[in-house]
Structures are given as structure tokens and as C-alpha cells.
Amino acid sequence: xxxxxxxIIAAVTISSLLFSCEPVEDRENLPAxxxxxxxxxxxxxxxAENPNIVALKNEDPTVIPYWKYVDGNGNEIGHxxxxxxxxxxxFAGKYTxxxxxxxRGGSVDAAPVTINIAQNDESQFADERWNxxxxxxxxxxxxLYMTAPLEFIGKPATPYQNIAVSGHGWWPNLSDISWAGLxxxxxxxxTFNLNGGYNVSVTQTNPTIGSTAKTTKTGTFNFGLTTGQTxxxxxxxxxxxxxxxxxxxxxxxxxxxxxxxxxxxTETTLxxxxxxxxxxxxxxxxxxxx
Numbered sequence: 001x002x003x004x005x006x007x008i009i010a011a012v013t014i015s016s017l018l019f020s021c022e023p024v025e026d027r028e029n030l031p032a033x034x035x036x037x038x039x040x041x042x043x044x045x046x047x048a049e050n051p052n053i054v055a056l057k058n059e060d061p062t063v064i065p066y067w068k069y070v071d072g073n074g075n076e077i078g079h080x081x082x083x084x085x086x087x088x089x090x091f092a093g094k095y096t097x098x099x100x101x102x103x104r105g106g107s108v109d110a111a112p113v114t115i116n117i118a119q120n121d122e123s124q125f126a127d128e129r130w131n132x133x134x135x136x137x138x139x140x141x142x143x144l145y146m147t148a149p150l151e152f153i154g155k156p157a158t159p160y161q162n163i164a165v166s167g168h169g170w171w172p173n174l175s176d177i178s179w180a181g182l183x184x185x186x187x188x189x190x191t192f193n194l195n196g197g198y199n200v201s202v203t204q205t206n207p208t209i210g211s212t213a214k215t216t217k218t219g220t221f222n223f224g225l226t227t228g229q230t231x232x233x234x235x236x237x238x239x240x241x242x243x244x245x246x247x248x249x250x251x252x253x254x255x256x257x258x259x260x261x262x263x264x265x266t267e268t269t270l271x272x273x274x275x276x277x278x279x280x281x282x283x284x285x286x287x288x289x290x
Contacts, residue, residue, distance in 0.1 A: 033108060035108040037108065037111050038111075040108060040110040041059035041060045042060070042110060043056075044057075044097045045057075050121065051118065052088060052089050052124065053088050054087050054088075057083070058099075063103050064101070064103075065082070065099065065102075066080075066081050066100040067082075067085065069098070070095065071091075071220070075197070075220045075237065075238055076238055077095075077197070089117045090122065093117055094115070094116050095116075096114055125194065127225055129223070130223065133234075133265060135193070136193070137194050139192065139193030139199075140288060141189050141288070141289040142190050142243065143188075143189045143287060144286055145287045146185075148172060149174060149245060150174075150245075150283070151169050151171040152170045152172075153168050153169030154281060168283055169281075183245075186212070187243065187245050188203040188243055190286075198220045198221050198222065198223070199220060200220060200221040201216060201217070202216070202240045202242070202243055204216075204217075204246065217238075217239055217240045219236060219238025222235040233260065233262065234262065236258045236259070240258075241257035242272065260273070263283055264283075269288075270287070271284065
């Protein structure tokens with residue numbers, strides 16, 4: 001009888017020890033959020049050199065900043081997480097800048113700041129790449145180059161496979177890669193213009209085999225230019241994304257078509273890089289719509 005009693009006591013003791021070792025979340029250890037919309041320290045000011053360029057400054061090094069700015073129609077035209085940044089508003093109009101301060105205890109939104117831009121500043125589009133992409137206010141439409149839409153350049157650690165073909169990698173005709181499973185059809189079009197804003201419209205065809213149904217979305221874009229054109233990027237806002245052949249075999253759901261790297265831009269050609277699910281890099285080729 002004593003032996004049975006000892007076993008029961010030991011089992012209860014072990015269970016108590018196991019229970020006491022379970023981690024308990026202690027939310028009371030999180031610091032209180034002492035900031036308010038009125039006490040957040042930041043500034044949004046046009047620069048003295050150019051009133052169309054606005055300086056953003058987070059004046060509190062203990063918080064992580066997040067900026068978002070929209071045009072007069074409520075379209076998001078960009079965002080940033082830098083403590084010090086400059087944004088360009090080349091078009092006349094009213095803009096709103098939103099600032100969120102992230103702390104260990106949570107986030108606090110500052111009161112929005114309204115910026116009124118008095119006049120256009122076309123000097124910000126002096127680089128020829130703006131006209132190549134958009135054709136200015138008139139706009140420019142691009143479609144997939146279905147003769148040879150995909151260019152294979154391998155994983156980042158491997159050298160380009162056949163530079164002599166196109167300067168990047170292996171660029172076969174669509175008829176030579178039937179194994180890729182890419183349907184030869186009208187995949188839609190993407191149109192950029194600078195008619196009073198950074199406007200983009202994307203018409204994407206449904207990926208279902210044989211489908212010709214299309215969905216059109218409009219929004220805004222940012223065109224980030226770099227010296228030497230080594231990392232030019234287009235960022236899509238407002239729920240839009242770059243036109244692409246959205247089919248199963250060579251489309252990676254992990255790749256975002258809302259932020260793309262341009263590898264070629266001429267009067268008639270536009271190519272951007274994408275990443276397949278297994279890590280292989282692809283270049284998608286578009287041409288100006290005739």
C-alpha cells in the first residue's frame with residue numbers, strides 16, 4: 001500500500017514540475033506606448049532648392065518610421081521606411097503624407113500632413129528613360145512578346161548560359177519550349193502615362209487554359225532610376241502589378257510583380273527579371289504595342 005502511495009505522490013510531483021516549466025507570456029513586461037499623435041517628432045517640408053521635392057525627417061531615433069504618401073484622389077504613390085528621405089512631386093496638386101512611428105509597445109499614427117504643390121516640374125522627367133517607358137502624358141502601352149517571351153538565365157550563383165543570344169541568357173522562341181507549358185495567347189497589356197500623375201493601367205488575361213477573360217486594374221507607379229541603369233525598378237501601387245504570363249509551370253507565387261527590376265528599356269522593348277519557385281531567374285520580354 002505504501003508503495004502505491006509513493007508512486008501516486010511521485011506522479012503528482014512530476015506533473016507539477018512539468019506544469020510549472022511551461023512558458024507564460026507576460027504582456028505586462030512590454031513598455032507602455034508613451035507617444036501620441038501630438039508628441040511624435042517628425043517633419044515634412046519642401047526643400048529650399050526645389051519646392052516640388054519634399055524632405056521627410058524622423059526626429060526620434062527610438063522609433064522605426066514608416067511614411068506613406070497619396071495624391072489628391074487618394075491614390076497611394078509611394079512609401080518609405082527611411083528616417084531621412086526625399087520624395088518628388090513633379091505634378092501640381094494636393095498631396096498627403098502619413099507618418100507612423102513603431103515602438104516596442106506598438107504603433108502610433110501622426111496627424112497627416114498636407115502638401116500643396118503649386119506648379120509642375122517637368123525637369124524631373126529629363127532622363128530619357130521616362131519617355132521610353134511612358135511617352136509622357138500621351139501614354140505608352142506594352143504587351144508580351146509572344147514570339148519569345150521568356151529568357152532563361154539560371155540561378156544567381158551560375159553564369160549566364162548563352163550571352164551571345166541576347167546579352168543575358170538563353171532566349172528561345174516560344175515554339176522551342178513547348179515543355180514550359182506557356183499558352184500562346186493574348187495575355188493583356190500594361191499602359192504607363194504621365195498625364196497629371198504616375199498613372200498605370202494593367203489588363204491581365206485569366207490564366208485558365210483557353211480563357212480570354214480579362215481584368216483591368218488602374219493605379220499608380222514609381223520609377224526608380226539608377227546610375228548606369230543597373231537596378232532601375234518599377235513599383236506598382238493601388239493593387240496593380242506588372243503584366244506577366246500567369247501560368248503554372250514557370251510562374252512563382254513567391255515572386256512579387258509589384259516591384260520589378262528592369263533589365264532592358266528601349267523605344268520598342270521592355271524586359272524585367274523574375275524568379276521562379278526553384279530559384280531560376282527568368283527575364284520576361286515585352287514590346288511596345290503597335
